[in-house]
Amino acid sequence: MATLGSIQQELVNMQSATAVNKAKEQAANGASQELDGDAFLMLMLEQLKNQDPMDPMDNSEMLAQQAQFTQLQELQELNESIATNNMIQQANSLVGKTVQIIDPNNTSRTITGLVTSANFSSGSATITVNGSEYPLGLVTAVTDGAPASSADVIANKKLSELNGAEGITDGYIYVTVQDKNYQRTHTDIKITGDMTVADLQKEIEKAGLKTSIQNGILTIEKGDNASISITQGKHNDSSAASNLVEKMQMFQSETGDLETAILDYNRTSTTGK
Numbered sequence: 001m002a003t004l005g006s007i008q009q010e011l012v013n014m015q016s017a018t019a020v021n022k023a024k025e026q027a028a029n030g031a032s033q034e035l036d037g038d039a040f041l042m043l044m045l046e047q048l049k050n051q052d053p054m055d056p057m058d059n060s061e062m063l064a065q066q067a068q069f070t071q072l073q074e075l076q077e078l079n080e081s082i083a084t085n086n087m088i089q090q091a092n093s094l095v096g097k098t099v100q101i102i103d104p105n106n107t108s109r110t111i112t113g114l115v116t117s118a119n120f121s122s123g124s125a126t127i128t129v130n131g132s133e134y135p136l137g138l139v140t141a142v143t144d145g146a147p148a149s150s151a152d153v154i155a156n157k158k159l160s161e162l163n164g165a166e167g168i169t170d171g172y173i174y175v176t177v178q179d180k181n182y183q184r185t186h187t188d189i190k191i192t193g194d195m196t197v198a199d200l201q202k203e204i205e206k207a208g209l210k211t212s213i214q215n216g217i218l219t220i221e222k223g224d225n226a227s228i229s230i231t232q233g234k235h236n237d238s239s240a241a242s243n244l245v246e247k248m249q250m251f252q253s254e255t256g257d258l259e260t261a262i263l264d265y266n267r268t269s270t271t272g273k
Contacts (some may be wrong), residue, residue: 037149091118091125091136099127100141101134109249110140112216146241158202159244160193168193171242175207178227186235191242220258228258 094115103109112132120126125136161169168191175187187207189200197218201211209228210221222228230250233241248260 047188083146085138087125088118088120091120092119094127094136094139094142097142099129099139100140101129102140104134104138110196119162153211154216154218155198155201156192157197159191160194162197162247167243168247169243170211171232171240173242174231174233174235175204175209176223176227176229176231176235177208180224180226182226188234191244218260219253220260222256222258227256230258230260 061209067069095116095118098112098114100110100112103111111129112133115129116131117125117127118125118212125175126133127136127139128134160166160198162190170190170192172190175189176184178184179188185208187203189203189207197213201213201218204220205209212219212221220230221229230245230248232243232245233236250258250260253259
């Protein structure tokens with residue numbers, strides 16, 4: 001029959017072996033800042049090791065605490081499992097739908113497109129939109145049906161129907177093109193709320209520029225010119241200005257082309273540049 005002393009010695013030996021293994025693990029992975037089940041057991045064994053043999057401690061309370069600690073860990077693991085399952089269901093439910101997501105490379109703009117797949121790895125979920133993979137947490141809006149960013153859908157929309165472009169006033173804007181010899185040309189364009197995006201494209205192209213729509217963004221291509229800009233009003237006359245430029249978010253792309261924000265639901269703010 002085992003004596004109290006032999007039991008305590010066995011517990012001490014177990015503690016020493018556990019401590020060595022934990023030390024090796026922490027050296028490899030970095031010390032944990034959390035009190036896990038193993039650490040709790042080691043603490044209990046340390047108390048057993050250093051108890052007064054003439055007045056042995058009552059371990060029932062600590063064992064009860066250990067049981068509660070174990071239940072808490074299991075509850076946390078259950079919550080994590082539920083959260084993971086919910087994330088997987090959410091990602092799967094987006095496949096085939098059109099979403100709006102924050103552009104991770106430019107948080108002032110958003111991207112709209114059809115979700116073609118959901119992907120899962122290491123407890124995280126991503127979705128594929130317009131051929132690129134994005135974290136699920138970047139989604140800001142979900143709609144059904146075909147992508148709102150398709151070029152033909154956008155081209156046939158009236159300017160007054162575009163997201164963020166409500167309340168466009170009739171008037172003029174003008175396009176300034178500066179060639180590589182620093183010669184400038186100015187083209188006045190009359191704007192009405194009934195104009196379609198395709199109408200606007202044609203007018204801009206009359207100014208000698210090429211345009212394209214991709215992923216809901218109208219790009220006015222600089223081509224061989226030195227610079228391009230769009231300004232409200234007629235050239236040298238701002239009294240008959242349309243507020244279209246105020247409704248557009250314009251910025252230079254990496255190639256120096258001018259991109260506008262009114263053609264889709266792809267921007268969340270309107271600033272001029």
